[in-house]
Amino acid sequence: MPNSHSQSDKRVVYQEFGNDNAAAFERPTPDLPPQQQNVRVQATRAGRKGKTVTVITGFQTKPETLTALVKQLKTQCGTGGTVKDNEIEIQGDHKQKILEILLKLGYKAKISGG
Template sequence: MKSKNNRREGVVYSTNPDFEYQDNTEETAATLPPQQQNLRVQLDKKSRGGKQVTLVTGFVGQDEDLQTLGKLLKTKCAVGGNAKDGEIIIQGDFRDKVMAVLLEKGYKAKKAGG
């Protein structure tokens, strides 16, 4: 079965014998090494019903690597969270612990916000 993302949008039929369809597929960015990542660790409670979360932003790379880093941080803090769209959300105020883990793993991380 073809997935919906594989559809050729805008091209129905071409009479040109040399026509080659070009996909609009995006190449996934290669994950930068930890020394080149500029991560920002901040406390956030907007749109979360007043609950505090530790937000790690600025990750550049593949989703699998983001998920791996998110799982590591969630395990070290012993809490739940989520990792998607280049952000890692850790439930609760764990800025200091997250900073310590990131620096131990060789990431360049800064505290952001108050």
């Protein structure tokens, strides 16, 4: 087959800056102070084999900030938890306790769902 190009055959006609411009296409993560973040706290069982977890959503901050926050929440609730897709999951139903902690830290937190 004449003129067939493989996927690895990337011919650049014109390139002004460097070789890797992946950083230019990354979506920036806004790092807002807690007072400007509207976070939602809700307990859910969906897709977790009947186990209740408290999910905190709506964060607009860096992953490092979420990691530090999840560590603090896990310690104060005495349970496990994780960060998934910019959301915090804490094992068990700790809506009220987490809401109080987030409010003390300055977040505009609300309980959502029933």
